[in-house]
Amino acid sequence: MFSGLSAFPLTPMKSGVIDESAFIGLVERLVDAGVDSIGALGSTGNYAYLTREERARIAQLAVNHAGDVPVIIGISALSTREVLALAEDAQAAGASAVLLAPMSYQKLSEDEVFGLYETVTRKLSVPLCVYDNPGTTHFVFSDELHGRIAQLPNVGSIKIPGVPAAPDAARVRVERLRALIPPHVTIGVSGDPLAATGMNAGCEAWYSVIGGLFPQTALAITRASQAGDTQEALRLSEKLTPLWALFSQHGGSLRVVATAAELMGLAASRCLPLPLKNLEREDREKLARLLNELSLT
Known part of the structure; x- marks a missing residue:
């Protein structure tokens, strides 16, 4: 479950409420593509903007429409x-695993973050993926803290926020973390522009934003790396350089991917929860041209 391509779909909104039909369509698209797992209610799933009831509903829909594909719930x-409480809801819905980032308003200490994972993992009956995402949580894990947390019961994977761009440096970074965690805990890379580099460096999984919308494109990169064809994985990733540039320009992948879903007819207009906004005018037109040029699937 914590290996290969884990695809993270949007949670589309429509007129201020969850667009259940659009979400189901995205999940079924991932199942048809053959992704290795589905990650609902990650950052791409806008979990921070949803109520507990809305999140419980998304968990139910994801599991009910995923077939045999494992579902990881944020x-x-x-x-x-x-x-x-959210862990109880996810397990009641039938989640195969859960995903946990150390959200905060007050800045957290390492002891507080360890305490969070210690408390939660001891209450779980399913595996947990540690979500290391300093871009949203503003908490920076040390490798030593990852090593402590990875010893806790039910920890199955660590989702790291990218790797150095240089292949040798990426391998050193992954190997350093690997030396501090048990062998059964996998390392998964996020930060799509560096996913091929991360998998080539030894990450077992790619926790992917584009995989949630363009699963065939992401699977091609994943399978090439898994087969040991590192150059092909990098080549396929480098073809997407214009897309990676848009991510950087717009503060990350979410607004770009949400707008792409609208342009593809997979989500209604203005599918992000307010106050977030999709791309507009020239930026939207630029993305439409790019989607046509890259033929993403």
Whole structure:
């Protein structure tokens, strides 16, 4: 489950509420493509903007429409009490695993983050993926903290926020973390522009934003790396350089991917939860041209 391509779909909105039909369509698209797992309610799934009830509903829909594909449900929240409640909902929905980032309003210490994972993992009956995403949480894990957390019960994977761009440096980074965690805990790379480099460096999984919308494109990169064809994986990733540039220009992947879903007819107009906004005018037109040129699937 914590290997290969884990595809993270949007949670599309329509008139201020969850667009269940569009979400189901995205999940079924991933199943048809043959992704290795589905990650619902990650950052791409806009978990921070949804109520507990909405998140429980998304968890149910994801599991009910994923068929035999394992579903990882995000349970991140500001308080441990909320996280435990969301974990109960995810497990009740039939999630195969959960994903947890250390969200905060007050800056967290390493001991507080360890305490969060210690409390939650001891209450789980399914595996947990540690979500290391300093771009949204503003908490920076040390490798040593990852090593401590990875010893806890039910920890199955660590989702790291990218790797150095240089292949040798990427391998050193992955090998350093690998030396500190148990062999059963996998390392998964996020940050799509560096995913091929990360998998080539030894990451077992790619936790992918584009995989949630363009699963065939992401699978081609994943399978090439898994087969040991590192140059092909890099070549396929480099073809997407204009897309990676748009991600950087717009503060990350979310607004770009959400707008792409609209342009492809997979989500209604203005599918992001307010106050977030999709791309407009020239930026939207630029993305439409790019989608046509790259033939993403």
